């Protein structure tokens with residue numbers, strides 16, 4: 001049997017990792033400014049994370065949601081505390097797409113409506129409604145076309161008002177990324193987010209913040225949309241909350257009523273995933289990683305703006321440790337060379353001119369400076 005070849009691979013195999021460093025099987029060291037796609041939050045092989053998983057595995061690795069798993073309550077308490085939403089409730093699942101599916105389903109159950117409004121440039125996952133909510137026709141199969149998704153231009157308040165005027169009474173939810181990641185580090189304006197919030201309130205629709213990539217403190221707040229001084233009705237999470245252990249979650253405002261069987265999953269909230277996520281939340285709280293992400297992000301962005309050649313760079317934008325470098329040229333070869341020559345991992349985006357930086361929240365200022373000089377050398 002062979003693998004089903006759906007991924008474009010770099011010719012490198014990583015076999016070991018620590019903090020923001022990874023090593024290939026020949027022993028070469030790389031600086032990880034990509035965090036395995038915003039997944040590594042508290043650093044590779046963080047000791048608390050490793051010990052937590054090891055000791056959980058010695059006790060019990062899995063049992064289903066048909067019995068009490070009290071560590072789930074501890075995780076809910078911690079996520080409530082670290083996000084400042086202690087009156088919200090937590091539903092646990094396995095991935096970002098699954099979190100978004102559950103959020104949209106819950107909003108639809110709650111409102112009795114069918115339409116989901118999303119925006120150009122968005123990425124919400126590859127499963128049925130999540131992929132329809134995503135702005136990428138190339139990954140949409142005919143069976144994903146339910147007709148339940150509307151899309152308007154990102155950051156366009158007028159178009160938003162128009163669609164609500166026309167269809168507002170059928171809209172179950174508006175789903176927006178805290179910062180568009182795959183879309184190329186596009187930041188929603190405060191005005192845009194507040195208009196979504198206002199229109200949702202006016203028409204009885206639910207606001208879903210997709211914080212799968214922008215959440216977990218990466219932007220200097222636990223949830224990126226909260227920078228606009230608003231709260232969403234449902235926040236979706238995955239990636240960073242497990243530091244590499246697969247887990248997804250949604251944080252649900254108190255006005256939603258749970259009913260037995262309305263949501264569910266076999267693996268969601270299993271002992272190992274919860275142990276991993278507890279260690280992440282504890283590390284974030286104990287080490288003020290959210291504040292530090294904000295400081296280090298500002299330091300890194302300022303240095304990128306000062307050091308990179310202005311004739312090569314169109315714009316550097318981002319928040320905290322979610323940063324996009326938009327070049328005046330295609331970045332594909334540059335990203336390849338960053339790996340092979342400069343031994344550094346970075347991310348790409350739908351727009352191939354963009355280099356995405358999504359390092360662990362624990363990256364050091366020295367590693368940030370090092371990253372800037374490696375990119376500068378190549379440019």
Ligand SMILES: Cc1ncc(COP(=O)(O)O)c(C=O)c1O
Nearest residue numbers: 095096097123124125212213238
């Ligand atoms: C904003 C956003 N939402 C959803 C997803 C889907 O997450 P997953 O790949 O865990 O299903 C991603 C993944 O990149 C994402 O960036």
